Amino acid sequence: MSAALHSTTASGTPVFRPKVALAMQDADLRDALFSKRLRSRLESICDCDFSMVIQDFDTTPDEAIRDVDVLLTGWFSPRIDATVLARMPRLKLIAHAGGSVKGHVLPECWEQGIIVTTAAEAxxxxxxxxxxxxxxxxxxxxxxxxxxxxxxxxxxxxxxxxxxxxxxxxxxxxxxxxxxxxxxxxxxxxxxxxxxxxxxxxxxxxxxxxxxxxxxxxxxxxxxxxxxxxxxxxxxxxxxxxxxxxxxxxxxxxxxxxxxxxxxxxxxxxxxxxxxxxxxxxxxxxxxxxxxxxxxxxxxNVLLTPHIAGSMGTELHRLAAYAIDEIERYAAAAPQRFPVSLTDLVRMA
Structure with a gap:
């Protein structure tokens, strides 16, 4: 991307407004991730069509993703492979509002210089x-x-x-x-x-x-x-x-x-x-x-619970907040806090 597009003001406030698309399981997960406050925060730093949740790239028209700079992904995001990348020439960042990216981010993303981040810590x-x-x-x-x-x-x-x-x-x-x-x-x-x-x-x-x-x-x-x-x-x-x-x-x-x-x-x-x-x-x-x-x-002698230790309910908002942080850093040309390397992918759960 050009320096002009990705420059910042003297105060460090980002000038570049990336176009962001959501890719995850469904609209229910979108609504669980984003509180009203978080949605407003994301919309203040980027252009994002919240009405579109990509569940399958094959059925998503080219015009909807051609100009996307950032994919904000969530659980059960569709896979992002070379075919998808060819349809998204401007894509530079995948910010995952979840833990492991192993299920949907393929090695081709790193090979093509895409930055991948995760909210695994959250x-x-x-x-x-x-x-x-x-x-x-x-x-x-x-x-x-x-x-x-x-x-x-x-x-x-x-x-x-x-x-x-x-x-x-x-x-x-x-x-x-x-x-x-x-x-x-x-x-x-x-x-x-x-x-x-x-x-x-x-x-x-x-x-x-x-x-x-x-x-x-x-x-x-x-x-x-x-x-x-x-x-x-x-x-x-x-x-x-x-x-x-x-x-x-x-x-x-x-x-x-x-x-x-x-x-x-x-x-x-x-x-x-x-x-x-x-x-x-x-x-x-x-x-x-x-x-x-x-x-x-x-x-x-067993306490059995249905996989409740990970983020659920209000804790999902923390995942979205981490992803928004990374998008904000990208828009300000600042380094990401939680990047994922191809080497990291091998040892991810």
């Missing part, structure tokens, strides 16, 4: 908050105590029934120093926890900087009271928590999964849970949803 925040809540509940034996209280419907002697319960000096194991894993580690700092992390991509020094000791997966599973999963799904991480890892966990310990169900061998997990040896807080499963009648729905 999507990671509620997952980290939810995980912290689960860790604290696990430390207080919340599942067992709730089940026992419901079953007996009388006074529970806490000290007698739960002598080892509490969050002081609890051993917490974090599997994966991903974006979410790092946010969880950050939120664990104020507590009196003994924190370990398993991630083969970081050093001992980096782990200490994150507030944890780096250990092997076997040691983490063996020594932790609570294990929380935050690894991406890759060929090497499929069923990384299998029979051996689950068998190594302490009696009465808790597995938390707010990452991906495919990380865990569910047959092995159900066996351990049915034996009453472990507890589990599961926000994700494989498959998802589970078939009706699956034992995870009824086991008393």
């Amino acid at each position: 999507n990671a925040l509620p997952v980290a908050e939810y995980t912290l809540g689960l860790i604290l509940l696990a430390g207080k034996s919340a599942i067992t105590a709730s089940h026992l209280y419901r079953q007996r419907q009388t006074k529970i002697d806490r000290e007698l029934e739960f002598p080892d319960t509490g969050n002081y000096e609890r051993a917490i194991g974090i599997v994966g120093a991903s974006t979410i894993g790092r946010l969880v580690l950050e939120r664990l700092r104020p507590f009196d926890f003994d924190v370990t992390v398993y991630d083969p991509t970081i050093s001992d020094t980096e782990a200490l900087r994150l507030g944890a000791r780096r250990v092997s997966l076997d040691e983490l599973m063996r020594c932790s009271d609570i294990v929380s999963l935050h690894a991406p799904v890759l060929p090497e991480t499929l069923h990384m928590i299998g029979p051996a890892q689950l068998a190594a966990m302490k009696d009465g310990s808790t597995l938390i999964n707010t990452a991906r169900g495919e990380l865990v061998d569910h047959n092995a997990l159900v066996a351990e849970l049915e034996a009453g040896r472990l507890n589990a807080f599961l926000d994700v499963t494989s498959p998802e949803p589970l078939p009706a009648g699956h034992p995870l729905f009824t086991l008393p």
Whole structure:
């Protein structure tokens, strides 16, 4: 683009007004992402036809996308490949109001110099908050105590029934120093926890900087009271928590999964849970949803939730705000805060 088109005023206010198109699942997602305030903010910095939500490029006429400078994408955006790029010669930025771009942004985008950004950090925040809540509940034996209280419907002697319960000096194991894993580690700092992390991509020094000791997966599973999963799904991480890892966990310990169900061998997990040896807080499963009648729905030592850790409700507005921030930076010729490289794509969930 020319310097004249993309210049800024002395105050740094962008002069260039990019043309933005929305590409995502449907109009319902558009309306969930954009509050009235956020919509007004986007319209103040760009030209955007909110009545058009691209769900399929094949049925979108050329004249609707030919002059688009920015695609603001959301969950279940149609794929952006070489054919689409040929129809959008002015496209320079894909700002994703979501986490992973792996499902819709193809390598051709980077090859043609398109800037790709993501609101993955914004999507990671509620997952980290939810995980912290689960860790604290696990430390207080919340599942067992709730089940026992419901079953007996009388006074529970806490000290007698739960002598080892509490969050002081609890051993917490974090599997994966991903974006979410790092946010969880950050939120664990104020507590009196003994924190370990398993991630083969970081050093001992980096782990200490994150507030944890780096250990092997076997040691983490063996020594932790609570294990929380935050690894991406890759060929090497499929069923990384299998029979051996689950068998190594302490009696009465808790597995938390707010990452991906495919990380865990569910047959092995159900066996351990049915034996009453472990507890589990599961926000994700494989498959998802589970078939009706699956034992995870009824086991008393399981808290099963329907993938609610990630952004939902009001939290979706944060995703849109991050995307708008990136568009604003683009219009002011400023560097993006959360760019995604082709190398990043390989390790995305």
